Amino acid sequence: MKLLEDAILTRGRVKDGDVLKVDAFLNHQMDVPLINEIGKEFYRLYQGQGVNKILTIEASGIGIACITAQHFGVPVVFAKKTQSRNIDGPVYTSKVTSFTHQREYDVIVSQSFLGPEDRVLLIDDFLAKGSALLGLIELVRQSGATIVGAGICIEKGFDVGGKLVRDSGVHVESLAIIRELHDGKVIFAD
Known part of the structure; x- marks a missing residue:
């Protein structure tokens, strides 16, 4: 998605350790018109x-x-990453293991919100190591629901x-796939 790739190139920042910062428009401060276009694209797909x-x-995915x-x-x-009283x-x-936070979480979903009648689209901002998405896939499989696919904003190709996710049988559509992060530059896959 060219609009997202342009935002990454103009407003993203590459840090050491293969970290791409997109907090200026995607996962801290949110560019709502851009995210609306992302939502339209996932709907089209x-x-x-x-x-x-x-x-x-x-x-970040919410x-x-x-x-x-x-x-x-x-x-x-x-x-949710923590059990709460509600x-x-x-x-x-x-x-799941968080690449960003370098820790493991038990993620939970109430059984009253997912069941065998559901057809689920997974959405997330990043796909890198795959832990978060594989954790979501496991939750859906426990519920007996059907996974329609996964919509990812940015994939570290x-x-x-x-x-890992594709090999698990899930159809993944990533809107921007990064081939490499090199010398502070983002290089997209063809």
């Missing part, structure tokens, strides 16, 4: 697939998922996550 739920993981959900006219469920009843749970 997955319309007609019977999506009736969108699932993401807290926190805004993107919500705007995408408006285009589908469906609710958003987000996997989650009652049985839950689905899986483990040089990392293992995309292959």
Whole structure:
């Protein structure tokens, strides 16, 4: 998606350790018109697939998922990284490791929000190592729901996550795939 790639090139920053900072427009401060276009694109890619739920993981994916959900006219469920007193009843749970925070989380979704009747589109801002997305896939599989696919804003194509998720049988559509981060520059896949 050229609009997203342009935003990455003009407003993103590459830091040491293969870190791409897009907090100026995607996952801290949010450029709502840009994210609306991202939501439209995910809708174009997955319309007609019977999506009736969108699932993401807290926190960075929530805004993107919500705007995408408006285009589908469906609710958003987000996997929480901590058990809280306001989650009652049985839950689905899986483990994810955060590349950004360098720690492992148990993520949970209340069983009352996902079930066998659901057709789920996964949405997230980044796909790198794949842990978050694989954790979401596990939650959906526990629920008996059907995974329609995964919509990813930015994929680090040089990392293992995309292959792991695709090899698990999930159709992934990434709007910007980075071939490499080199000398402070972003190089996109062809």
